[in-house]
Amino acid sequence: MRGSGPLSSPSSTRSWWGWGTTDQALEGDALAGLGALLAERFDVEVAAPVDPVDPSTIDVPAPRVSPPGALRDLASDDPVDRLRHGHGAAFREIVRALHGDVPRIPDLVVRPGTAADVARVLDWCADAGVACVPWGGGTSVVGGVTPPPQPCVSLDLDQLDRVREIDAVSGHALIEGGATGPAIERQLGDHGLTLRHFPQSWEFSTLGGWIATRAGGHFATGPTHIDDLVAAVTAETPAGRWASRRLPASGAGPSPDRWLLGSEGTLGVITEAWLRVQPRPRSRVQASVRFATFDAGLAAVRALVRDGLRPANCRLLDPVEAALAGAAPQDATSTLLLLGFEAPERDLTAEADLAIKLARDHGGEVVDGPTVRRGDATGASEGDAGAWRQAFLQAPYLRDAIARLGGLAETFETATTWDRAGELVATLRDTATRVATEVCGGALVAVRTTHAYPDGVAPYLTVIAPGLRDAGQGVPRGRAQAAAWDEVKTAVSEAIDAAGATITHHHAVGRDHRRWYDRQRPEPFARALEAARTELDPARILNPGILTGPRSDEGGMT
């Protein structure tokens, strides 16, 4: 068995308990400074930061299962490797892992080198009654990769990381399921192409994970969800290979690809897919506009998408969000709209001018731009939007630091129709503020929109709270933080559900959203999906407890 894996990368070491790589984590003065900031902002005492437990000191039970000889070389029983695969990146998972508390540890981590290896692993799991949790980057923030209670392998696809074929005429690339964002862009870049799918987890999450969870891209409008970029998918199922035909469009029955999109590892393991790629954009226009109220900004965003404009960036930040992201001063009171258009070649001035005109019609005041840029870009953008993008990728590290300082940090995302958007934002902001203040003695709630549609919008909330008003005697600190998280998570999720909005727009269901998902999806659909799972996977080895069937205890977190 191997004891290696992504933990041993020399230049940047993956955190075993938290987000990303350890060299990006806030430490020393930066961490202390954040503590001081929280103390000042909330007028509370903030404890000294906790250092993560050394994983080699954690007692990890011996594996309950052993693979047959042919698979032995693919399997790792290294305790730290297994600990890292015992949780995803949900707040309650990382805050407990930080304290060495990982309630579910997979018996083995298995790293297939080929699709045929995946099929062999599934065969063994089905025969031996071993659960199989497909693992991409382990970045699920909703408990989507947490092991179930039974004997279990974590199927880590990190060896399947290649761009295997390119059709430059059609703009298609065949990409393996375990390829991360940077691996994909690096390989496509050699051909002058880009996928331009940038979820916040982009540096670590994988193509297969994006498809399995219907990841939302970084673009605010137009084809941005991974759903829109998929031209064909191949998955290994316990009933054999599922491979769709590579096509620009088809009307032949329900789309097989749409069955796998969002299946969260319950129907099969996505080994490769044909994706729609494009030339690197060489034409760009950026601007930022401020509004007196969030509602005025929402009205402007609605107007411009309704008239057919499709800006790549169209993010509305409330004053708290703008300040958090460094795109506005701390005492700002305005809502900020970040606008960006991009295209391979065509001139975008007219589109940007119209967007600015519509924003002005709704009370907007231009604070920056429009700035026209032509030629290749590295992907970095400048001005307010550049500051925002940098903060965007760093946010999960900030969250980890807050966890170490005994606080709470969580994000909520949803989508609703325009008729209910303003009211939903107000309700969620109020609910999050009220409950987090009750539980933690103070709360910072920042709101932005991530995606805009002709018929609605996706609001996104960040909740930061300093500590626990009443941690209770004898409750370990990590568990107390997780319990506080649970109260806030439940209250906001109930409000989302009561408003008829979706329990998730792009974070997926996992174990954490399952309660509300069960109310949201049509009951006959759930029965049909359950029957489909049983047909393909009669031993029910694939991600038990996810989407349908008996709910487990949410990854041992209750």
Add this chain to the structure above:
Amino acid sequence: MRGSGPLSSPSSTRSWWGWGTTDQALEGDALAGLGALLAERFDVEVAAPVDPVDPSTIDVPAPRVSPPGALRDLASDDPVDRLRHGHGAAFREIVRALHGDVPRIPDLVVRPGTAADVARVLDWCADAGVACVPWGGGTSVVGGVTPPPQPCVSLDLDQLDRVREIDAVSGHALIEGGATGPAIERQLGDHGLTLRHFPQSWEFSTLGGWIATRAGGHFATGPTHIDDLVAAVTAETPAGRWASRRLPASGAGPSPDRWLLGSEGTLGVITEAWLRVQPRPRSRVQASVRFATFDAGLAAVRALVRDGLRPANCRLLDPVEAALAGAAPQDATSTLLLLGFEAPERDLTAEADLAIKLARDHGGEVVDGPTVRRGDATGASEGDAGAWRQAFLQAPYLRDAIARLGGLAETFETATTWDRAGELVATLRDTATRVATEVCGGALVAVRTTHAYPDGVAPYLTVIAPGLRDAGQGVPRGRAQAAAWDEVKTAVSEAIDAAGATITHHHAVGRDHRRWYDRQRPEPFARALEAARTELDPARILNPGILTGPRSDEGGMT
């Protein structure tokens, strides 16, 4: 029981055997003129036109089933009503019906007035083991509404034809499943809104049918498929009501709506759906451009969609198609590109100019426009595009007339990636010409593209042939025409499949495409869909023989 239904409309009578309404059918001089044209074009003798059999003279067997009292008022056993529901609008169906040959006649036509009625009908069917074929407009050209051999009701949703609710802020309308294109546009028009989904069958087909078959809209690019316009769907299944939440987007598991889209009546009966509607367009630009070759035109279309342009109209017509449609003289040798941009308000000049520039870069020569129009339009357009649109809606009537003249008329549609587009078009044109000439002694094959994507295109072929080279002794004329159709259909479909293209881009699978569909869809997907059907519909009453499960004899047509 009622003997009424849509047959009794005073102003325009629906044809019982062929397309649309009898007042639009070619008769008298027009029909004779078409015969003379075919004779001249193919240098053959064309027989005198057949008059359709009077349906009241056809021997229709008594119904094998009788509904319970509560459903009796919804059911019609009128023989002509039943005959009309015994076939869709596939060529082989209408050419045989014309001669009074309808091999499958539903025992009853049932017209529910509410979704609750639909549920009651399904309950009865499940209890009594009666098959149920959901019927929208009966416009399927692929045998999608042909009854199976067993006792069967045709569930005609024509009473569910209302726009029930409008959310003008989000641009959503709640529309019943049986509403036709004109009924929808008339009701939305009262609110200044439009769905702008115009399949060729638009006058007669219904919302539920569009969703069940993944209908392709009339727009060439952008959100045009009904898939893109659906915000929520409600269906009645034998296992209860399936209703999704109305949302602009969601990442909560696989999309339930995408399971119903393309389900062809096998999972449930679509009773209503929330659709994305929009203000009537007030800004338009049109142009037409000619190219020396079809391949040059394809390259131009590719260039403009790849650069992010999304023209509403972007149809490439080969010389035969252009002449057929009246958009070019009979002796034209150029390929014609019809371009049209539209938007609610915004100025489209820059987009149209760029499209023309890109067309010129690929050897195009502007023959008309760009013509800018502002303000309300009736939907009719002018110039070459207007002539084309009129011919588009009339084409099925031309097909019926050719059937009466003993000839053959069929259309083929598919989609493929750009790398294979030119070769696929050439192969299909050659195959259709060769086989139709062998079978019929001559053939006119016209090619156009219906939809363009950044990664591919949807070619569409119209095949017209004069008669049968060798009808065979004693073979009834309608059956001989159907057999000829079968030879051409099989040869072209085999060529589509061999090229890795889709067996259908927007005509659906039905009974006629099932053979090739079975090769195209992933095998585990077919098993999963079959399991889902059995779970929801254990008595397997919904559209037996469609999509999965044992194939029947293709509607008694073999």
